Amino acid sequence: xxxxxxxxxxxxxxxxxxxxxAAVGKLVFVAGQIGWNARCEFESDDFVAQVRQAxxxxxxxLTEAGAMPEHITRMTWYVTDKREYLTRGKELGVVFRDVIxxxxxxxxxxxxxxxxEDRAKVEIEVxxxxxxxxxxxxx
Numbered sequence: 001x002x003x004x005x006x007x008x009x010x011x012x013x014x015x016x017x018x019x020x021x022a023a024v025g026k027l028v029f030v031a032g033q034i035g036w037n038a039r040c041e042f043e044s045d046d047f048v049a050q051v052r053q054a055x056x057x058x059x060x061x062l063t064e065a066g067a068m069p070e071h072i073t074r075m076t077w078y079v080t081d082k083r084e085y086l087t088r089g090k091e092l093g094v095v096f097r098d099v100i101x102x103x104x105x106x107x108x109x110x111x112x113x114x115x116x117e118d119r120a121k122v123e124i125e126v127x128x129x130x131x132x133x134x135x136x137x138x139x
Contacts, residue, residue: 002131003073005104016093017107021073023129028065032078032123033057034115042119047084048091054124055099062128069100071128075107078123082111 006020007013034057035050036042044050059069079085085092096103105126115123 016103018104020106023073025132026130028067028128030058030061030126032125034117034120034123047121048088050121052095054122058126067128067130070102071130072105072126073129074127075105076125077109078112080121
């Protein structure tokens, strides 16, 4: 196993993320991705649609490094509306499972007053670790 989930004894298991991850392998750092397409054009101003596109953009960058979504160890979300993030959580979960498929990442989410692109409602950055052939972690 090249990834170890870090769950301190006695802590409740978090929903939608893990408390920590230890991993061995090639590090991949994905810059913040927003909800526009490959031509840098927004197709929607809907928050969930922008999340879907941002996650697809993350996945595309990971692919360039030979990484897959299951290699994600850390994910940070910057959102412009905390309430929308919280109230649309079920929709976000569906989109996340559809595009990424796994919840084994240490995640943070913060509300920001604005993002660099005025129409952007979310920006997601990721760190991934692609396992080495001989990599192993304790359990």
